[in-house]
Amino acid sequence: MHTGFFTIYRRDMIRFIRFKTLLISSLVQPALWMAFFGIAMSASFNRLTMEIPTLPGVPTVDYLTFMAAGVIAMTTLFTSLFGGITILFDKNWGLMREIFASPLPRTQIIFGIALSGMTKSFIQAGIIMAFALLIGADLFAGFTPAGTVFAILGILLFVGVFSLGFLFLSAAISISLESPEGLQGIITLLTMPIFFASNALYPINAFPPPLQAVSLANPLTYLVTGIRYFAIGNNFQAVGTQYTVTPSAIGFAFLFLAGFTLMMFGLAWWRFQKAVVT
């Protein structure tokens, strides 16, 4: 196996750790989402949903716990979509020429950048989970220690596949563009529908049918489903909706994400083969 991706990976991680502002902001930001948005929203939602009769025999999950999965997913989405920006900077500052003129296969560049982005997402997901627990979210409630470890691994698996998919997409866009501003514009365009047409913050069963269809084709929905399955359980109710997840549904969610990621890799591969950097 070619290990050239590790060279790219290491450099990107060195830069991540070295830029203190970038490092700290990327670590603090997800915690801030939980702290402000999470607490504010959960206060409102909990008050609003108090009136809704609960289904007997189904464990109820408060809004903070419910949205923690959404915040992990959202952070992963943003971090991954921006992950390819390194490529754009390298291209604009001439650094990509050194790499493109070297014998390193271009797929290794894609892998290196994607894996470092995935690492960042893992770190952020860890921070959010820890912080969520700290401010009172009931993640992994009633799990055995072994069960908790298994759940965390499951979450990381979903986060990993999802982040790779969006990192490949980001890499494909970045290598095709000339300016970071362009990437910013495209990312803003993409994040809006992906984030809001999903089950990250609210149930999708109240959506009008077209929006529901969009959310069912949305990788973020499947990531959130996966995280909730591992962090909360396969049968719970929140925001007046019952969530039951069968193993086959989780399998489908994973396959959906894996398929999306493969497609995005194909896209990135194609863009990198086409790319000319001088």
Add this chain to the structure above:
Amino acid sequence: MSGQIITVQELYHCFKEVVAVDGISFDVKEGEIFSFLGPNGAGKSTAINVLTTLLPIQEGRATVAGYSVADDPQKVRESIGIVFQDVTLDRDMTCREILEFHGNLYRMPRQERKRRIDELLTLVQLENKQDVRTKHLSGGMKRRLEIARGLMTRPRVLFLDEPTIGLDPQTRMRMWEYIKDVNREGTTIFLTTHYMDEADQLSDRISIIDHGKIITTGRSFELKNALGEDLIYLETSDLAGTREVLSEMEMVKEITIKPRGISAMLNGDGTKVLPSIMETLATRRIRVNVVNVKKPSMDDVFVHYTGRELRDEGAERASSAVTRAGRR
């Protein structure tokens, strides 16, 4: 087995309507230092970008180290090293990290990588800057680091695109020495430059390139000899008269009017011709203010072949102005 390490046939490259390389053909012999000499915008960097596989080949054929640039780019990349024209260093990595990264790109084994980095850092005198981030280096240091990087992998062919641009004279000399050392150890050097002295000092052979075409190729002394043996430069009270006098002399091969004087290329020894020139000028009552006899430089060679002066960056307009003045 000193065959051709680079062969180029009818290479053509354009960017939209702009033709950057216009059907050039040349060979580089294994083990030599070969230069492309030409002004900015002559097509030197484009040619290098094609040969180093950064630009796809549009028309023509090229091989580097025995591999086709079009069909076997991966093999070409494994055989070459490059120093780019402008600085391509990550500002936030240290000198050692820059070299580490490069060695890793070429999959150098750890031990060899470390030894080579130590060796190169000493050579370019950056050993006590090895843990300094490149943004804190001076321009010359950055260039030295880049040259060290280009040499990391002991490539068969090292491409140097304007290697000593922006370096102080001392550093340039040391770079030249080092480039020669590397060459002596067996690396073929392909360099582009718009510095006459650089092409002259370093190269075994020089191609003069202008407007995407190779004007002429040869050894430095051959190019100079094509012009003549000596060059006489005169500033006098009557340039037209001087020109007349010179054009009547048998040994004068070519006359060029300069902004303030006149220069003549001679077939023979200038010191022997000069007295008779002075004598004739004296009989015509033309006063001589400045006189100079010298061997032709690469500058003169360039002017001779292209009809243009070769100037530093941003002097395009100035040089065309000189050409106009010369034609008058």
